[in-house]
Amino acid sequence: MKILLTGGAGFIGSHTCVEIVEAGHDVVIADDLSNSKPAVLDRLKELTGKEIPFYHIDVADRQKVDEMFAKENFDAVIHFAGFKAVGESVAKPVMYYRNNIDTTLTLLETMAKYNVNNFVFSSSATVYGVPERVPLVEGMKTGCTNPYGWTKLMIEQILTDATVANKELSVVLLRYFNPIGAHESGRIGEDPTGIPNNLLPYITQVAIGKLPQLGVFGDDYPTHDGTGVRDYIHVVDLAKGHVKAIEYAAEHKGTEIFNLGTGTGYSVLDIVKAFEKANNIEIPYVIKPRRDGDIAECYADPVKAKEKLGWQAEKSLEEMCRDSWRWQFNNPKGYDE
Ligand code: UFG
DSSP states (O other): EEEEEETTSSHHHHHHHHHHTTOOOEEEOOOSSSSSSSSHHHHHHHHHSSSOEEEEEOOHHHHHHHHHHHSSSOSEEEEEOOOHHEEEEEEEOHHHHHHHHHHHHHHHHHHTTTTTTTEEEEEEEGOOOOOOOSBBTTTSSOOOOHHHHHHHHHHHHHHHHHHHHHOOEEEEEEEEEEEEETTTTTSOOOSSSOOOOHHHHHHHHTTTTTSSSSEEEOOOOOOOOSSOOEEEEEEHHHHHHHHHHHHHHHHOEEEEEEESOOSSEEEHHHHHHHHHHHTTTTOOOEEOOOEEETOEEEOOOOHHHIIIIIIOOOOHHHHHHHHHHHHHHTTTTTOOO
8 A cells, every 4th residue: 555644754653654664565754844853754764775755744735735645646544643732732722723623624635536545543542531430442432621632532523424424435543542662773763842741751851861850740649659540552562553554444444443552551650660670770750749631540441453453562661661761862862963
């Protein structure tokens, strides 16, 4: 298949690019580089041995997207491109709705015009809102606590409606849990702009001495040690899930939802300890108040993905911690040399 990766220069997109090429498919990346660096493209060439065709475009730009579809003969689209910072989405909701929804609509319209019928969407476990119980199963109630989450849930609805109307269309909605780690080579990884929002990049920046200490957001949750519990998944496992998903889409019509998680929850302090042990580095931390909008516990029931996609996460927490650190250590400034 020839697969368009929107946002393919980002953290999850770049890792997926490597796995898709390895699985024998062709890829094209479209990315406006608003939250990623052009250097990732050189690294992808190095890892895949292939020059990955790249369009430096905003996927909401109908004309440019149309020109790209006219030139390339796509079989499928994996749509990663989107704004993803929860706090920023609360401050700038209109920007989030405009960008995340517009890009998806533009893709759907252009796909219809060029008769491209396979679509995989980067959704998020955030669509479960405040879970009634864990582990989270795909059929459970949804609802969000911030505009970022609502964009994901609204897009899920839009895509589901589109498959009802167009019987040729296949959509796979992937609800990611917490992707961490990096490619084993240490050549691609997560490169957040500014001070990281997410736990692992924060920890690796403390480890490298860029930040003095980690703030642990709350130690009074009803969890085994009082800190928040999440389902951390190695980004390479997550990337492999996309290969399965796009192959599934090519063989099944309609919409299907899959959790991509490991099924195991770890607390913030579990992660700190695992990182310290795996890498032999101390991570100083202080307990801070809870972060607004955070929930106590969130982890997946990954059974559906195993049964229907034939996919399950394989990498251990130790590998996640080692690979996160290898990337940060080898690239102290991320992609900026
Ligand atoms: N945490 C800290 N200190 C930090 C950063 C995070 O204690 O400096 C804690 C959080 O309170 C939480 C855990 O670490 O308990 C994980 O936090 P992240 O910010 O890494 O991840 P979240 O679970 O909050 O959010 C992630 C993605 C969202 C997505 C969500 C889906 O960032 O995009 O998972 O569940 F919506």
